[in-house]
Amino acid sequence: MVSFTPTEEQQMLIETIHRYAEAEVRPIAHEADETGEIPAGVLRAGWEIGLIPAALPEAYGGLGEHEALTGVLAAEELAWGDLAVALKVLAPALLAYPVLIAGTEAQQAELLPLFAGDYVPMTAALAEPGLFFDPRALATTATAQDGGYVLNGVKSNVPLAAEAHKLLIYAREDSGAVGAYIVDAGADGLTIGEREKLMGIRGLPTYPVTLSGVRVDAVRRLGGEAPLPYEAILNRQRVALAALAVGVARAAFEYARDYAKGRVQFGVPIATKQAIAFMLAEMAIEVDAARLMTWEAAWKLDQGQDATREAYLASRYAADTVVFVADSAVQTLGGYGFIREYPVERWLRDGRGFAMFCGLATV
Amino acid sequence: MAISFAMPERVERERMMAQALAEGIMRPVSRQLDENEHERPVDFIKLIWPVMRDQQARALDRLKAPPDQEKEKKPRSPYLAMMVQIEALSWGDAGQYLCIPSPLLAGAAIEAVGTPEQKERFLRRFAEGDAPRWGAMAMTEPNAGSDTKAIETTAVLDPETHEWILNGEKIFITSGGLALRESDGIVVVWATIDRSAGRAGMRPFVVEAGTPGVTVSKPEIKHGIRASDTVSIKFENCRIPYDNLLGDPEVRREGSREGFRGAMATFDASRPLVAASALGVGRAALEFVKETLHQHGIDIPYDQPYHKLSAIQRDVLEMEAQLKAAYLLTLRATAMLDEGLRNSLEASMAKAKAGKAVTKVTQKAVELLGMMGYSREWLVEKWMRDARINDIYEGTGQINLLIVARRILGYSSSELS
Numbered sequence: 001m002v003s004f005t006p007t008e009e010q011q012m013l014i015e016t017i018h019r020y021a022e023a024e025v026r027p028i029a030h031e032a033d034e035t036g037e038i039p040a041g042v043l044r045a046g047w048e049i050g051l052i053p054a055a056l057p058e059a060y061g062g063l064g065e066h067e068a069l070t071g072v073l074a075a076e077e078l079a080w081g082d083l084a085v086a087l088k089v090l091a092p093a094l095l096a097y098p099v100l101i102a103g104t105e106a107q108q109a110e111l112l113p114l115f116a117g118d119y120v121p122m123t124a125a126l127a128e129p130g131l132f133f134d135p136r137a138l139a140t141t142a143t144a145q146d147g148g149y150v151l152n153g154v155k156s157n158v159p160l161a162a163e164a165h166k167l168l169i170y171a172r173e174d175s176g177a178v179g180a181y182i183v184d185a186g187a188d189g190l191t192i193g194e195r196e197k198l199m200g201i202r203g204l205p206t207y208p209v210t211l212s213g214v215r216v217d218a219v220r221r222l223g224g225e226a227p228l229p230y231e232a233i234l235n236r237q238r239v240a241l242a243a244l245a246v247g248v249a250r251a252a253f254e255y256a257r258d259y260a261k262g263r264v265q266f267g268v269p270i271a272t273k274q275a276i277a278f279m280l281a282e283m284a285i286e287v288d289a290a291r292l293m294t295w296e297a298a299w300k301l302d303q304g305q306d307a308t309r310e311a312y313l314a315s316r317y318a319a320d321t322v323v324f325v326a327d328s329a330v331q332t333l334g335g336y337g338f339i340r341e342y343p344v345e346r347w348l349r350d351g352r353g354f355a356m357f358c359g360l361a362t363v
Numbered sequence: 364m365a366i367s368f369a370m371p372e373r374v375e376r377e378r379m380m381a382q383a384l385a386e387g388i389m390r391p392v393s394r395q396l397d398e399n400e401h402e403r404p405v406d407f408i409k410l411i412w413p414v415m416r417d418q419q420a421r422a423l424d425r426l427k428a429p430p431d432q433e434k435e436k437k438p439r440s441p442y443l444a445m446m447v448q449i450e451a452l453s454w455g456d457a458g459q460y461l462c463i464p465s466p467l468l469a470g471a472a473i474e475a476v477g478t479p480e481q482k483e484r485f486l487r488r489f490a491e492g493d494a495p496r497w498g499a500m501a502m503t504e505p506n507a508g509s510d511t512k513a514i515e516t517t518a519v520l521d522p523e524t525h526e527w528i529l530n531g532e533k534i535f536i537t538s539g540g541l542a543l544r545e546s547d548g549i550v551v552v553w554a555t556i557d558r559s560a561g562r563a564g565m566r567p568f569v570v571e572a573g574t575p576g577v578t579v580s581k582p583e584i585k586h587g588i589r590a591s592d593t594v595s596i597k598f599e600n601c602r603i604p605y606d607n608l609l610g611d612p613e614v615r616r617e618g619s620r621e622g623f624r625g626a627m628a629t630f631d632a633s634r635p636l637v638a639a640s641a642l643g644v645g646r647a648a649l650e651f652v653k654e655t656l657h658q659h660g661i662d663i664p665y666d667q668p669y670h671k672l673s674a675i676q677r678d679v680l681e682m683e684a685q686l687k688a689a690y691l692l693t694l695r696a697t698a699m700l701d702e703g704l705r706n707s708l709e710a711s712m713a714k715a716k717a718g719k720a721v722t723k724v725t726q727k728a729v730e731l732l733g734m735m736g737y738s739r740e741w742l743v744e745k746w747m748r749d750a751r752i753n754d755i756y757e758g759t760g761q762i763n764l765l766i767v768a769r770r771i772l773g774y775s776s777s778e779l780s
């Protein structure tokens with residue numbers, strides 16, 4: 001059966017997140033962007049909705065609910081509130097999901113319970129500095145040595161690196177394949193650089209990370225000896241990113257729509273002019289199209305089918321859509337669109353980032 | 364309910380059958396029919412008629428079945444099945460597809476506002492017999508295109524004979540000649556019973572082939588979909604029975620849009636299906652481009668960083684993403700029809716997106732293939748011409764954007780025109 005209606009549980013989850021996003025996230029989003037800080041209380045409240053804990057297997061205090069579809073519904077709603085907050089709330093998933101998908105039993109037993117309680121900052125390091133990043137050709141290396149591994153290289157755009165208790169480091173192995181390694185904060189040879197200065201998502205701290213001869217035990221390689229299901233992990237990330245982009249785009253569309261109905265020029269609301277109304281109509285169409293592509297990719301993942309094509313197209317389409325929609329929103333507001341007091345310019349700055357975030361997940 | 368993209372097996376089977384027909388029967392004569400406008404796709408018509416006829420018979424039988432049985436026999440997804448069939452047939456040839464012997468848009472109007480008796484009386488002919496029959500819908504007039512409420516064709520009731528008398532001229536009517544001249548078909552004609560009432564005075568009437576006072580003329584010579592029959596129909600004191608009026612004869616003035624609502628309900632059903640036809644043409648072009656590039660050693664990867672892609676690969680990925688976006692919007696609007704949900708917004712979204720997407724995709728296809736794209740030895744240039752109509756009929760792109768805009772803004776047609 002083809003259907004576009006979420007389940008009742010999903011609907012309830014969407015409503016819960018929406019209430020949180022509206023009541024707690026929206027009011028602090030501007031301030032967080034200006035100061036670079038997200039209030040701890042907002043973060044805690046976001047974590048308490050339980051998105052990541054619910055995904056854990058029951059044995060580790062979760063509900064075993066980790067359908068990609070539920071994930072994208074939640075991600076859109078969170079990002080509708082604010083992208084930086086959404087990314088910060090979800091950052092621990094950068095470690096939790098790979099462990100869930102690919103960790104050995106011992107790794108799961110050790111790590112998954114960490115996500116069952118209060119918010120604990122965790123992260124992963126994939127991107128590397130410089131032009132033309134290609135996740136298939138990582139410069140960071142993991143060399144087998146003395147029954148363990150030694151990591152060397154430089155990572156960039158690592159969220160929460162300075163506060164994260166653990167980092168999942170992706171590196172090229174001797175075989176040429178990519179592996180992922182669990183590294184504790186404060187490990188010898190691990191240096192966290194200065195907080196990066198970005199155009200958008202300014203509430204989310206990101207850092208360069210240098211690895212010089214960081215030693216990891218064999219048991220800290222994700223999945224033990226097994227090859228890393230890199231593609232599966234990245235497909236999942238692409239779909240989540242696409243959903244986040246849809247959330248930002250929808251925020252911008254709704255704001256512009258409401259603004260255009262209220263703003264009077266030439267004696268009538270500007271929304272009664274076709275030049276504005278058609279722009280809004282196209283924004284609405286593109287938001288829906290991007291969302292449907294994201295849903296389809298997530299649904300395919302949940303069916304256990306190869307969703308590489310769908311995830312790729314969805315993440316690219318959503319990344320284009322968010323810029324188109326946020327840009328149209330800026331235009332709808334005219335001069336006000338350019339003023340930081342109004343959120344649309346922030347959504348344009350945040351939205352432009354997806355070209356990079358999705359690029360990271362493009363294996 | 365849960366979000367799902369799983370096509371019912373029955374629908375998938377219908378799609379495969381339509382695709383086989385498209386490949387085996389339509390494609391081989393596609394070029395010939397394009398070069399010889401007004402020639403009919405006889406093989407396609409002959410083969411598809413029994414299929415359409417039996418489908419129509421089942422649909423009518425369901426109407427007659429008692430309510431409890433009706434539920435049981437009802438195919439779960441009739442519109443979805445239509446969507447995938449139309450997409451596949453249009454992949455074969457959109458012009459030929461439009462010659463499909465069926466009530467088509469006339470059927471959509473009758474389904475939307477007709478009584479059960481009218482459905483039986485007007486649609487039964489599409490459910491029996493060896494000779495194919497066609498239906499058409501006539502709204503457009505020389506002075507009334509996008510502005511449908513401006514129609515000037517009148518229907519006046521003769522109090523003595525209790526007949527409606529139609530006068531006026533309709534233009535650009537798809538399958539009008541097939542319906543009225545070449546078969547025992549019907550045309551649903553929109554006319555006004557009270558011009559001063561504007562939209563509230565508009566009503567659909569069924570005119571049967573052979574009715575005196577009807578002249579079919581001017582088969583148009585077109586940019587694309589050249590196998591499709593597009594004609595003008597003139598009504599001069601054309602008398603039809605009282606019961607050929609679809610819907611309510613009373614004109615309620617106070618803000619009523621009674622008649623117009625019938626037209627809109629028709630469009631809610633027809634727009635996703637027009638979008639489906641557009642998608643078929645788009646897919647034809649995209650597949651051909653990918654196949655041709657493959658033969659030249661260029662494949663389209665879905666796992667490469669953007670900066671590693673060539674300009675051609677980027678173009679093709681963009682075409683593919685655009686088509687997928689349009690496809691999913693169409694799928695949603697169609698699935699809503701099957702669920703009995705109001706879909707005006709979604710139908711216009713799908714139609715606006717699909718019309719524009721396939722126009723761009725097919726134009727890009729011609730560009731990418733260079734001489735091969737431009738040459739009439741291949742079908743790509745034809746698909747570009749065929750695709751173009753989809754952003755024009757059943758509401759132009761602008762008109763569908765207008766509908767979307769009104770819905771998202773909560774504006775009436777007088778607030779946003």
Ligand SMILES: Cc1cc2nc3c(=O)[nH]c(=O)nc-3n(C[C@H](O)[C@H](O)[C@H](O)COP(=O)(O)OP(=O)(O)OC[C@H]3O[C@@H](n4cnc5c(N)ncnc54)[C@H](O)[C@@H]3O)c2cc1C
Binds near residue numbers: 499500501538752755
């Ligand atoms: C091949 C073919 C088959 C057809 N089949 C049928 C059929 O079976 N039955 C039938 O009834 N009709 C049919 N039509 C007619 C078709 O639906 C109309 O051509 C279409 O609705 C546009 O009307 P128009 O051509 O008068 O253009 P116009 O309405 O004059 O439009 C011209 C331009 O102005 C724009 N425009 C108009 N109004 C507005 C507005 N308010 N805001 C912004 N822009 C606006 C339009 O978008 C368009 O770009 C067919 C047409 C063709 C070409």
